[in-house]
Amino acid sequence: MRFVSASSFVALFSLAAHQASAQTTLLPASSLAPHSESLTVEAKRPTVQNYPHAGPVGQPRRVSAKQSQAPHGRQYDWGAFTGGNGESAGFGPVGRYGVAPWAEDWSFLRNRALRDDPFDPLKFIALNDSKSIWLSFSGETRLRNWYEESPLLGTRGSPGSGRFGVRNLYGADLHLGRHVRLFGQLINADSGGWAGYGYNGTYRKRLDLQQAFIELSGMFAGAKSGLIFGRQQFLxxxxxxxYNRETPNVPLSWNGVRGYAIWPHIRVDAYDFVGTNINQNKMFHDNEDWGTRLHGLDVTIAPPNIRIGKEKISSYLDLFLIAFRVNGSSASILSNDKTLQGTSARQNYGFRWYGNAPSFEFSVGGLYQGGTFERSGTQIQRSVHAYAFNAIAGYRHTPSPWHPFLGGQIDYYSGGDTRSKNGAIGTYIAPFNPQTNYLDTTTYIAPSNLISLSPVLRVTPLSFLSLQFKSPFFWRANTNDAIYSSSSAYSFRNLHGGFVGVVPQASLTLQINRHLTWTQYGARFISSNGLHAAGGKSGSYYQSNFVFRF
Incomplete structure (x- = not known):
């Protein structure tokens, strides 16, 4: 589908080029991180990180970490945890806009002289003379269409499936002084297409509350602290x-309480949530899903910088417990070619160490997943002993105007033995929608019973244009376990060998202007001989996203 006419696209592209040729002055960096300076940067430096994805590696940036900050619209000042795209503060990545709109700080627009955008009057609306009570509006409309030659390796829908989705997320952020904030966000979404499939509550949604919470914040024991009660995103x-369920139309939202405390070099976040039941057919009928629970504790440390030669490496260390309870298809297991339904309660004990220097970026993490599985209609429980390892690292040639990043990524997700009727379950699961493009654009392969190895190349030849190339090779971690999709295990019979296939893929991000982004993804899933013999099909995949945000 075409989103804009050729003449309109040329006009938008010209506007982006004009903006990219201008000089950009960053806000005083003292508001972003301690012991830093204000600086002026030519806009030839990448600006497509206005809406960054999660993860420290592969961003279209960078000469220094300071230049990862957008000139206006930024995260709140969390000290050492505001570096890079701010993900380490615990509220998701933020560029000019954030994955969570309430993580953006528009208070600088109290100064009318800093307003330089037609939407700025909506970002800070003073409601009293002292401007201590103020309102900020946010919005997103996303048009997404995608084509699949062989959906889910030929197991779903029809060959040549094409789908289209639109979603609207519009919110208001009311600040009642320095210590009380109310945030609400509405959502509606729809989808359609030809030879389509799977139009469930994650794709279609009549108008409802996506988020609605109250936040109480202040200083406690020397830390910037807060409590958030209600329906909210969690990142x-x-x-x-x-992550946030970005591929379909309706993002995840959680109901419960979250508390955080951020000191200069350590932060603590504790939370207890239940899921949200999505009622796609009725307005304002979403309620709590008491069968899905997420709770845990995250401690993040900002250790002293490390020097290697002339370069300084800034890094963060996450130590976390992420516990969840799920039922239905997300919890089902395989046993002797049968799918067993039940309830799974699992605990992830893990770490992640990640950081960057001007020419080097890395992320390495591991976790152990324990817990139990209880089959429906019985009281028989089986223990869970699973694990995962994730790492990505690479070199960025900062002097080059193309800002090339060249690296490698390896991921290991344990598998089990589906022939076993009892004993421990070894298959790792991640039921809450990990970031789509971290592993595979097509989403045909889930992070269960999987070994993935991929080169990564990213270039940003223009400040508003960035390209990334990956080619993950997939193997089964245990040949006695199945291949898994994002929703269930594939039912391929007589599957032999460990090699699953290779998926060369590319993405292109175009920052048309401050509010319009166009991202395209293309991939080809090339099935292995063993998978092809078992019925799995190769196929091409294309996805286009045209997004308006303010």
Whole structure:
């Protein structure tokens, strides 16, 4: 589908080029991180990180970490945890806009002289003379269409499936002084297409509350602290474990309480949530899903910088417990070619160490997943002993105007033995929608019973244009276990060998202007001989996203 006419696209592209040629002055960096300076940067430096994805590696940036900050619209001042895209503060990545709109700080627009955008009057609306009570509006409309030659390796829908989705997320952030904040966000979404499939509550949604919470904040025991009560997004976890359900139309939202405390070099976040039941057919009928629970604790440390030669490496260390309870298809297991339904309660004990220097970036993490599985209609429980390892690292040639990043990524997700009727379950699961493009654009392969190895190349030849190339090779971690999709195990019979296939893929991000982004993804899933013989099909995949935000 075409989103804009050719003449309109040329006009938008010209506007982006004009903006990219201008000089950009960053806010005083003292508001972003301690012991830093204000600086002026030519806009030839990448600006497509206005809406960054999660993860410290592969961003279209960078000469220094300071230049990762957008000139206006930024995260709140969390000290050492505001570096890079701010993900380490626990509220998701923030560029000019954030994955969570309430993580953006527009208070600088009290100064009318800093307003330089037609939407700025909506970002800070003073409601009293002292401007201590103020309102900020946010919005997103996303148009997404995608084509699949062989959906889910030929097991779903029809060959040549094409789908289209639109979603609207519009919110208001009311600040009642320095210590009380109310945030609300509405959502509606729809989808359609030809030879389509799977139009469930994650794709279609009549108008409802996506988020609605109250936040109480202040200083406690020397820390910037807060409590958040209500329905909210939650992004304080590695994005390869838990993210925001970006691929469909309706993002995840959680109901419960969250508390955080941030000191100069350590922060603590504790939370207890239940899921949200999505009622796609009725307005304002979403309620709590008491069968899905997420709770845990995250401690993040900002250790002293490390020097290697002339370069300084800034890093963060996450130590976390992420516990969850799920039922239905997300909890099902395989046993002797049968799918067993039940309830799974699992605990992830893990770490992640990640950081960057001007020419080097890395992320390495591991976790142990314990817990139990109880089959429906019985009281028989089986223990869970699973684990995962994730790492990505690479070199960025900062002097080059193309800002090339060249690295490698390896991921290991344990598998079990589906022939076993009892004993421990060894298959790792990640039921809450890890970031799509971390592993594979097509989403045909889930992080269960999987070994993935991929080169990564990213270039940003223009400040508003960035390209990334990956080619993950997939193997089964245990040949006595199945291949898993994002929703269930594939039922391929007589599957032999460990090699699953290779998926060369590319993405292109175009920052048309401050509010319009166009991202395209293309991939080809090439099935292995063993998978092809078992019925798995190769196929091409294309996805386009045209997004308006303010």
């Amino acid at each position: 304080d976890a590695p994005s390869y474990i838990l």
